[in-house]
Amino acid sequence: MQAFEYSNPASLKEATALLAASWGEADVLAGGTDLISLMKDSLHTPKRVVNIKSIHELGGIVRTAAGLRIGATVTMDELARNAEVRAGYPALADAAAGIPSPQIRHMGTVGGDLCQRPRCWYYRQGFGLLAMKEGKSLVTGGENQYHAIFGGGPAYFVSASSLGPALIALEAKVRLLSAKGARVIPAIEFFVTPQDESTREIALRPDEILTEILVLAAATHSATYEVRQKEALDWPLAAASVAIKMKGPVVGSARIVLGHVAPTPWEATAAGEWLAGKNITVETAEAAGKAAVEGAQPLSHNTYKVTLAKTAVKRALLAAAKVRA
Template identity: 70%
Template sequence: MQAFEYANPKTLQEALGLLGSSWGEADVLAGGTDLLGLMKEYIHTPKRVVNIKGIKELGGIEKTSAGVRIGATVTVAELLSSGLIKSQFPALIQAAQGIASMQIRNMGSIGGDLCQRPRCWYFRSGYGLLAMKDGKSLVANGENRYHAIFGRAPAYFVSASSFGPALIALGAKVKLASQSGTRELPVAEFFVAPATEDDREIALKPNEILTEILVPAETTRNATYEVRQKEALDWPLATASVALKMDGGKVRSAEIVMGHVGPTPVRAPKAARSLTGKTINETVAEKAAATAVKGARPLSQNAYKVQLAKAAVKRALLRAVS
């Protein structure tokens, strides 16, 4: 790990003042479950590390007039034990349960989950976010069994976020603060597919901190289903989160979002629309799932992930209404 300056601010304003104007100057530390690994591997070599765990206003889960506010430093364990979340957002609880490590649940934060870097093994081996060598993608022609089936050149990694798909399905927003003010962004727009090596996979700017997540209070039936090979800590192969607004037993409107299948969480609007007016059962869910994966463009080794994404969508839908 490269030596760095460590800052331990007590207020958000103080923290924002410590950030840089370009990536590489400062990194924000919350749980550290991703950042420390990145630094040990010299993938990130920040000059300054800004610890935000000591900033009170970034914690807490509260009910607001519009829904629920989740502070960025809320840990996975706090989320799991929150009655407020449990009663309304099983999709978030199920996503949290997929993080099968007590250590990561206790340390990892929801803000960190959204901001974590991709797990692409080329990226983690130092070949860059887009993993290009001699003008060619190492991923597209290489070991891509865990990579994107909804990718497009040049980004073939998958978003590693566990909560992203569920938050998008629930219509959540993130609040991003900088010294010049705050802005709100739908989570769906927070994730972006980078076009160049200098881009990031999230809309956060180097001078910003993700401060909170706002989940609207609309009543939905929602669920997440993760396909993981292992029960123990393991990266999902494909996930799906769904949120259904219901009229009695029938779907009024739906949102379906798949995870770990593209450089961002992948929405399936057509599949979601196909559910309108329907009662969810095995056949309906299966059909919607098939629609959801229709646009998939698997790479040389990962066609199997199309089937996994399909299974995840079907099972998430059935779980939401069970």
């Protein structure tokens, strides 16, 4: 780990002033579950690390007229246990509770979950975010068991965010603050597929801090289903978050977002639209699952993930609608 200056600002004003205009100068430290490893592996070599855990206003889950405001330094444990989140936004609570390590839940933060870097082993071994060698992707010709089945490149890593799919399904927004001011963007716009090595997989700019997440107050049924082989700490192989607004006994509208299948959380728009006007049954859930994976472009070793994604959608829908399979 390269030596760095450590800053511990008490206010957002101080914090944003410590950030720089380009990547590589400063990194924001919250839970540290990813950043410390990135620094140990020299994937991040910031000259300054800005701890934001001392900034009071970044904590807390607060009900507002518009919905819920979830501070960036709220831990995954706090999120998973929060009564309002559990009652109103089970997709979010499921996703946070699904992380099998209590230590990670205690340390990891909501902001960190969204800003963490991909777990792609080519990236982690220093071959770059796009893992290109001599103009060819190492991923497509290599070990892509845990890689993307959607997106079509040039990036093939999968977004590691646990909360991203749920937030997109719930039509949440994220607030980003720099010394120049704040902007609020839909969660779906926060995640981007990088086209080259110099861009990142999130819309956050180097001088910005993700300060909070805003979840709308909406009467939705929601759930997240993660396909995990291990009960102990591990990444999901695929996941789906769904949010359903009912119109009487049938679906009014549904949003279905897949996780761990693309460089960003992957919204299955057509599958969601297909569900409108239907009851949620085992059959319709299964059909929605099939629709959700249409157009999947699996790589040499990850066709199995198509089945997993399909199953995740089906099971998330049944969980959201509380239908027993």
